[in-house]
Amino acid sequence: MTSAAGSPPTGRARLADVAALAGVSVGTASKALNGGGRMRPETRQRVLDAVETLGFRPNQHAQSLHSGRSWTVGLMTTDGIGRFSTPVLLGAEDALGAGKISVLLCDTRGDAIREQHHLRNLTDRRVDGIIVAGRRTDPRPPLTGIDPSIPVVYALAPSTDPADTSVVTDDRGGAHLAVEHLLATGRTRVAHVTGPEHHQAARDRARHAIEHLRGAGLELATGRVHFGEWSEAWGRRAADAVLRTAPDTDAFFCGNDQIARGVADTLRERGRSVPGDVAVVGYDNWDTMALACRPPLTTIDINLAEIGRIAALQLLQAIDAVPEPGVHTVPCRLVVRESS
Amino acid sequence: MTSAAGSPPTGRARLADVAALAGVSVGTASKALNGGGRMRPETRQRVLDAVETLGFRPNQHAQSLHSGRSWTVGLMTTDGIGRFSTPVLLGAEDALGAGKISVLLCDTRGDAIREQHHLRNLTDRRVDGIIVAGRRTDPRPPLTGIDPSIPVVYALAPSTDPADTSVVTDDRGGAHLAVEHLLATGRTRVAHVTGPEHHQAARDRARHAIEHLRGAGLELATGRVHFGEWSEAWGRRAADAVLRTAPDTDAFFCGNDQIARGVADTLRERGRSVPGDVAVVGYDNWDTMALACRPPLTTIDINLAEIGRIAALQLLQAIDAVPEPGVHTVPCRLVVRESS
Structure with missing residues (x-):
């Protein structure tokens, strides 16, 4: 129903047709194609020429029975x-x-x-x-x-x-990259807002962020991880909570891009400049989310x-x-x- | 590497094993399984019992060669x-x-x-x-x-x-549903913001929205379709343009949910209440986008x-x-x- 008119059906010549054209038995044709058996090079070549002429394609199911592999x-x-x-x-x-x-x-x-x-x-x-x-x-x-x-x-x-x-x-490496970047750009009061505590990704990213901050002699800005949901709504609510507890927070590392976007929205609506006053880093590099964020989001790509x-x-x-x-x-x- | 320890490998009994256990030839066992051939019901039952006992599963590749279908x-x-x-x-x-x-x-x-x-x-x-x-x-x-x-x-x-x-x-039906809903909730000055004009979805949704408005004796609020990009950024810019041209616009029908979300953000930031002053309807029902929108988005689900x-x-x-x-x-x- 969709082939170019007039072109011959492909792949439907049978092994018997190949054997007939090459003037050999079906068994010999099969051996020539599978590389097995002993035969004169000219015979094998005649079979290969017949394959070429007829556009023959080996039946994968027959091949699978032969090789024991289904590919x-x-x-x-x-x-x-x-x-x-x-x-x-x-x-x-x-x-x-x-x-x-x-x-x-x-x-x-x-x-x-x-x-x-x-x-x-x-x-x-x-x-x-x-x-x-x-x-x-x-x-x-x-x-x-x-x-x-x-x-x-x-x-x-x-x-x-x-x-x-x-x-x-590598959630450990990802959390380190995010914190390292915030420290390298001069931030020292980092809050962490993330998903549900029963998700291992949330726990791992939090633990390794804390570990990396401590390596630099720092603690989280609010003294704790803000576990919640993987949603923008949670990001917006958590940002307000962080600003109340630790108004001097100068960076948010967020457990995913949706949370980060919610955080960025709340910061803008509370008159904080991003990144002037506060930096925001997300996680996942979900491009739709990261690019629609105002401003576009720095984030960890998880490949x-x-x-x-x-x-x-x-x-x-x-x-x-x-x-x-x-x-x-x-x-x-x-x-x-x-x-x- | 992942099976419960001690459980036997499944599906690896051969047809020959089934035939031997049933006391029939391989040919008879094959006929019994494929429903072909004439044989006594007891013989067929013996083969089926052997299949059950050995946990035999027919080789799909052999079956495909037999049926001419690969399933x-x-x-x-x-x-x-x-x-x-x-x-x-x-x-x-x-x-x-x-x-x-x-x-x-x-x-x-x-x-x-x-x-x-x-x-x-x-x-x-x-x-x-x-x-x-x-x-x-x-x-x-x-x-x-x-x-x-x-x-x-x-x-x-x-x-x-x-x-x-x-x-x-059904882009025609979708556009009609959206416009019908806006008219039914009392809106009469409907703007349409959508994606690139070279995308058929954008053209179709626009054309059918106009058609449905005209059926109710109305034209688009700004007198034209706002073609652009499938992005929030375009939704935000277009909303500003619409409010300048036709400040009394009371509804936006948007070509996708991202545009609708951008429109909703701009309306909120310009002090317009959604849906109090202006209704917004999106398209696609992309749940992440529609639910994160403030307020959550009415939209067309394209199934x-x-x-x-x-x-x-x-x-x-x-x-x-x-x-x-x-x-x-x-x-x-x-x-x-x-x-x-």
Whole structure:
């Protein structure tokens, strides 16, 4: 329905057609293509010429039966909405698709029954491996009931089992980059506003920010972390609370870009100049949010696509050779804009 | 590496093992499983019992060679960033994955060479069909060089070829819903701020908004459409321009939620109450944007996941029976929040 009129169907010549044109048996044609068997170079060449002439493409399913590999990888995302897992997934697709490996997409939406359904399907399809991309940085239990010969790599949300291979963001490095930048630009009274305390990302970024401040002989401006929600509304409310408690605060390090944007809005509405009076640094480098912020937001880029890419490379290594168990971290990057 | 210790590997019993346990030939076991051949019910039952006992799962690749179907569908997205194509893709995955069909993900990033690479790969894998999910509503040329026996459905961005099957959003219905809602709540001086004029979504929403206003004997408050960018910054600037030209404007219908949010910010900063003095309606129902808006935004939900779901159903119909060529539209939905 969509091909250019008149062009021949591609890929539909059969191996028998190739064999007939080359004047060999189907068995010989098959051996010539798979590189196996002993035959004269001229014979192999005749088969390859026939392949060229007919535009023959080997049937992947027949090849898979032959090689024991399906050249497919399952990509399970637990995040139906996808702001975090989508870039991870596309980074993995990019690394795998450049070769001959295809990506089977499965969205579990965090539902155990859907996860089992997809796992069964992936096992039936003899996938060469599976990447599990999470939504949060909190560790998750490993997949259960899976054939132990199928390698699995966890991306963003690590497995709780240290024998598994996981690829995660470097929240320690990210928090250090943010605080380091604020100190380097002369700020000394830094407040920290972030998401819910039961999220590991919020706890980790807070802990490492405090650690880095202490290394410079400083404490948080309000003496505590402001845990709350990953929302602009929380950023706006928390900024007011910080300004009441510690009016001389000269910087906010925020746990994500939405909070940072809320903080920046409140600062402007209370007559504080950003970055003149107060610097604001976000986290995630969610471009829509960071660029719409007034002023555009300095933030930490967590390299989600790179997490997906590294997870794919780890999976390829586990398929082809030996896995590298443990938690691999992908460095963050400071993106300086006008809020600091 | 991730299975519960001690549980047996699943799915790795061979058909020969099943046949041996059932005391039949491999050929008979195969016929029993595929429902073909004539045999005594007891024989078939013995094979099924052996399948159960051994936890045998048929090899999908062997099944595909047998049925001529791969039970896979290619999902090509042209949108690396994915705010629009991701929900479409997940809607399609949801509709397909519920059955036994798996989804091969291909991200072309709008690059013709990547598109050809993926198309070749999908053809080699004998996919049963392909869904092409676009980023914008502008029509796109059909896939080229594809085997005409593989059905294709275009989602969000329709094919320029009317003989193809496309599933798109109903921009006419969406614009009517927005204007109808503003008229029903007593607004009569409606301004329209939207994205670039070279985007079909911007042109369509504007044209149908004007059409609906005229049906009620009204014209746009400023006498023209404010084309610009899909950004908050443009919404803020355009709102100022509208207030200068037509200070009695009592409603803004905006081409997307980012513009609407920028408009709402400017109105608040100019001392206009939303919705007291001026109503604001957005478009897309991008929840992060709509909920962070002050006040939370009334908007048009374009049902992206439903577009993906319908595209999947259209594809299944084209695979199993006959395609329904033409452009199928998916209705929008008005979501009323506090800005109107």
